[in-house]
Amino acid sequence: MTNKKHDTDYFQDHMPGNICFGCGRDNHDGLKISSYWDGDEAICQWKSEDKYQGWKGIMNGGILATIIDCHSMCTAMASAYKAESRTLDSEPIYRYATGTLKVKYIKPTPNDVLVTLRASIVEIKGRKVLVHCKVFCEDVLTAEADVVAIQVYNSAIQSEGIFSSE
Secondary structure (H helix, E strand, C coil): CECCCCCCCCHHHHCCCCCCCCCCCCCCCCCCCCEEEECCEEEEEEECCHHHECCCCEECHHHHHHHHHHHHHHHHHHHHHHHCCCCCCCCCCEEEEEEEEEEEECCCCECCCEEEEEEEEEEEECCEEEEEEEEEECCEEEEEEEEEEEEEEECCCCCCCCCCCC
């Protein structure tokens, strides 16, 4: 479940047909994270549910990795638009997939409070974007990750979807 504190332009609202478990608006069973810019940092605030516990009261590590992964992919995508001074609903359309995800779990992340993810772009090299993401729970750092996002779709050079057989 997302926690919308204020009206803002969420990256995921500009990704029609996205059925990803973590960030897809079109996946009714998914986590539906929401990411937005706060200066040069991308922010995601998300509140877990009981079904996503690892141990009682502790968020499952796989769920935590999923929200880090999706927030980082959406941050990479949004940064490409930002670098070109374009809005997220303009063309060409870009999509990113995970090249690597290295998560460092620092402290157990409580499952019953709002978590805040803060992602920043470390480096852009062609189609690869290095993202650093930190997870906070009530201002306590519980995890951080280095993520490589790879541009897998650019509508200016591909007419079919990412997984087209043609």
